[in-house]
Amino acid sequence: MAFEGLTEKLQNTFKKLRGKGKLSEKDVKEGMREVKLALLEADVNFLVVKDFIKKVTDRAVGSEVMDSLTPGQQLIKIVREQLIELMGTVPSKIVFSPSGVTIIMLVGLQGAGKTTAAAKIAKYLEKHHGKHPLLVACDVYRPAAIKQLHVVGEKAGIPVFSMGDKAKPSDIAKAGVSEAKKTGRDVVILDTAGRLHVDDALMLELEEMKAQAKPDQVLLVVDAMTGQDAVNVAESFNRRIGIDGVILTKLDGDTRGGAAISVKAVTGKPIKFAGTGEKVEDIELFYPDRMASRILGMGDVLTLIEKAQESFDQKKAAELTRKIKSQQFTLEDFLEQLNQVRNMGPIDKIMDMIPGMKTGKMGPVEVDDRELARVEAIISSMTPEERRDPSILNGSRRRRIAAGSGTTIQQVNRLLKQYEQTRKLMKQLAEMGKGPRKGKPGFPFI
Amino acid sequence: MQDKHPGLLSRLMQGLVKSREDIRKKLDGILALGGKPSPEMLEELEEVLITADAGVDTSLEVINTLGERMRRDKSITGEKIKEELKKILKEMLEKDDLSADGEDFPVIILVVGVNGVGKTTTIGKLAALYRSKGKKVLTAAADTFRAAAIEQLQVWGQRAGADVIKHSEGSDPGAVVFDALGAFKARKADVLIIDTAGRLHNKKNLMEELKKVKRIINREAEGYRVETYLVLDATTGQNALAQAKTFKEITDITGIILTKLDGTAKGGIVFAIGRELGVPVKYVGIGEGIEDLQPFDGEIFVDAILG
Numbered sequence: 022m023a024f025e026g027l028t029e030k031l032q033n034t035f036k037k038l039r040g041k042g043k044l045s046e047k048d049v050k051e052g053m054r055e056v057k058l059a060l061l062e063a064d065v066n067f068l069v070v071k072d073f074i075k076k077v078t079d080r081a082v083g084s085e086v087m088d089s090l091t092p093g094q095q096l097i098k099i100v101r102e103q104l105i106e107l108m109g110t111v112p113s114k115i116v117f118s119p120s121g122v123t124i125i126m127l128v129g130l131q132g133a134g135k136t137t138a139a140a141k142i143a144k145y146l147e148k149h150h151g152k153h154p155l156l157v158a159c160d161v162y163r164p165a166a167i168k169q170l171h172v173v174g175e176k177a178g179i180p181v182f183s184m185g186d187k188a189k190p191s192d193i194a195k196a197g198v199s200e201a202k203k204t205g206r207d208v209v210i211l212d213t214a215g216r217l218h219v220d221d222a223l224m225l226e227l228e229e230m231k232a233q234a235k236p237d238q239v240l241l242v243v244d245a246m247t248g249q250d251a252v253n254v255a256e257s258f259n260r261r262i263g264i265d266g267v268i269l270t271k272l273d274g275d276t277r278g279g280a281a282i283s284v285k286a287v288t289g290k291p292i293k294f295a296g297t298g299e300k301v302e303d304i305e306l307f308y309p310d311r312m313a314s315r316i317l318g319m320g321d322v323l324t325l326i327e328k329a330q331e332s333f334d335q336k337k338a339a340e341l342t343r344k345i346k347s348q349q350f351t352l353e354d355f356l357e358q359l360n361q362v363r364n365m366g367p368i369d370k371i372m373d374m375i376p377g378m379k380t381g382k383m384g385p386v387e388v389d390d391r392e393l394a395r396v397e398a399i400i401s402s403m404t405p406e407e408r409r410d411p412s413i414l415n416g417s418r419r420r421r422i423a424a425g426s427g428t429t430i431q432q433v434n435r436l437l438k439q440y441e442q443t444r445k446l447m448k449q450l451a452e453m454g455k456g457p458r459k460g461k462p463g464f465p466f467i
Numbered sequence: 468m469q470d471k472h473p474g475l476l477s478r479l480m481q482g483l484v485k486s487r488e489d490i491r492k493k494l495d496g497i498l499a500l501g502g503k504p505s506p507e508m509l510e511e512l513e514e515v516l517i518t519a520d521a522g523v524d525t526s527l528e529v530i531n532t533l534g535e536r537m538r539r540d541k542s543i544t545g546e547k548i549k550e551e552l553k554k555i556l557k558e559m560l561e562k563d564d565l566s567a568d569g570e571d572f573p574v575i576i577l578v579v580g581v582n583g584v585g586k587t588t589t590i591g592k593l594a595a596l597y598r599s600k601g602k603k604v605l606t607a608a609a610d611t612f613r614a615a616a617i618e619q620l621q622v623w624g625q626r627a628g629a630d631v632i633k634h635s636e637g638s639d640p641g642a643v644v645f646d647a648l649g650a651f652k653a654r655k656a657d658v659l660i661i662d663t664a665g666r667l668h669n670k671k672n673l674m675e676e677l678k679k680v681k682r683i684i685n686r687e688a689e690g691y692r693v694e695t696y697l698v699l700d701a702t703t704g705q706n707a708l709a710q711a712k713t714f715k716e717i718t719d720i721t722g723i724i725l726t727k728l729d730g731t732a733k734g735g736i737v738f739a740i741g742r743e744l745g746v747p748v749k750y751v752g753i754g755e756g757i758e759d760l761q762p763f764d765g766e767i768f769v770d771a772i773l774g
Binding site: 058061063133162172246275 | 581585
């Protein structure tokens with residue numbers, strides 16, 4: 022998960038500070054040196070780091086931190102606030118053009134992930150904003166780039182407009198926009214060829230495309246793993262083309278992602294989306310405050326809740342609440358719940374969002390999607406009667422279930438024990454009157 | 468080396484010209500501070516290295532070594548400081564025992580890396596390089612995951628004059644590799660280059676898949692020389708070290724190919740990789756053209772970084 026290493030380092034730094042009563046100016050500077058090294062290791066550009074450290078130190082050396090009884094926490098608060106300020110304070114959304122057709126142009130270096138991001142954004146705007154996007158293939162240079170856009174477009178169920186690799190990119194862009202108007206599409210996403218920011222001829226081509234297609238938004242696609250050079254890239258694209266926002270890709274890697282901070286600092290333009298996986302729906306809005314929390318080891322609870330709400334079926338959740346209260350929670354419901362949790366995405370990704378799961382005392386939590394598959398196999402191997410009333414499961418039934426699901430009797434027993442514990446827990450919750458509140462889905466397994 | 472590849476230095480220098488000037492100005496400014504290793508001077512030098520993505524630990528180590536040598540040898544002053552710094556950096560790069568020109572054939576080359584570093588493009592260039600030496604080259608399209616990756620390799624194969632062994636998109640990469648190894652032996656080719664899907668090194672399942680591919684190669688190509696090259700994007704920061712570590716663990720990489728050096732990124736992370744993992748850099752990618760892959764030269768690389 023992004024920023025993992027930085028989280029660890031800052032936590033170590035502040036652990037040292039936490040033990041102290043009052044801080045001296047020297048203590049603060051010592052702490053800030055650690056923060057500086059951590060940010061540099063996280064690939065934040067060193068000029069940006071210098072500026073950041075200066076600002077935070079100035080604030081911290083004042084009375085705020087030094088007079089505080091909890092100086093460590095105070096310093097964390099300031100670092101977090103300053104990080105949020107750097108990345109932008111509110112999530113930035115796509116602004117749709119009042120003309121009816123919104124044109125979005127994607128630009129960036131080779132290999133940043135423009136083509137994949139194009140399909141993901143199209144899918145996102147369709148799903149969350151009810152838009153009807155058209156993808157336009159303007160990369161006439163990279164072999165098979167047009168084919169790639171067609172394939173990902175098909176996977177996302179979004180139409181793709183292309184004119185082969187002999188046409189001029191600016192002509193394709195213009196034709197793509199008229200095509201959208203003709204066919205009633207209301208968002209046009211222009212996929213352009215990757216290029217170096219120092220390649221004068223290709224940067225000129227982008228300027229021409231922008232002049233002709235008149236995009237409402239130009240988004241710079243940046244690989245989250247980018248190092249110190251992120252500032253040069255972002256600065257050049259912004260100066261020559263003028264960008265309106267940034268898409269940060271490959272955040273599902275284990276990079277610390279300091280490029281997010283660098284890019285925002287030099288362009289002043291918000292990060293709008295974050296790419297978080299291989300699938301076409303693996304894209305999220307970028308929340309600076311969540312990202313800052315993640316940097317500081319506070320987990321990413323808000324993303325988790327959002328994912329849960331997106332994946333959980335409200336009706337089923339209400340039904341479940343009723344069952345819990347009346348204590349009719351069966352193995353069938355157990356399986357249903359597991360499937361709902363799974364809908365949220367790979368389980369290790371979900372675990373990453375929970376505070377304390379990464380660096381906390383629980384150690385590395387190994388949760389395997391295969392474990393869930395096993396549970397599903399076991400329950401599926403039961404008869405409906407057994408699922409409703411597990412108390413009838415004697416030795417021979419258990420043997421049959423183990424054989425049927427390709428597991429062992431021990432694994433079947435373990436599952437039944439887990440189910441029993443969950444049922445008890447739910448009963449307690451229901452009795453305490455603290456069961457999932459009405460209308461809000463509960464997720465008892467995490 | 469410079470004579471054999473007349474274009475390389477100038478091309479590298481061309482790409483790096485702006486940042487190189489910045490660094491040179493900076494270095495000259497630092498050196499004007501005098502011959503003594505003042506903390507101020509060493510800190511400035513450290514910044515030069517960090518800006519090149521060498522990383523905090525590596526930069527600190529280099530600067531400490533430099534400071535020590537300057538204290539021991541008082542004759543290291545002025546221009547000599549820069550020379551000493553270059554020497555230290557060169558020593559960090561892993562020596563390549565087998566020069567790219569003196570390879571023995573046949574050879575099987577597995578190409579791995581994270582998404583978007585330029586694996587397929589590099590393979591096209593590599594195939595062209597071997598073809599220019601009169602070698603019979605086969606490539607295997609084992610990236611069956613990314614949309615149109617197979618087509619992309621085919622275009623490069625046509626340009627370079629190398630046959631492509633392929634299955635359809637979504638098929639098992641292990642099966643592609645198995646078939647490619649069969650064709651490689653049957654056709655008595657000199658070089659087989661295997662393209663794989665880009666994968667982030669923290670994705671367990673995808674790394675397992677790669678392990679399987681490597682196992683098939685080890686089993687089916689016993690007695691053949693096998694090289695595994697990790698392609699790294701010079702634009703990548705400190706994560707490149709984590710990439711190299713994991714890919715080394717899983718596939719035992721034997722060399723690095725550093726791509727996209729024609730921008731302003733300097734790829735300083737290879738110092739850390741040389742220092743920590745002992746893996747040599749084999750080639751550098753310096754442009755979009757089919758001839759834009761050159762054998763790595765530590766001398767030129769360090770010169771380009773320090774100006």
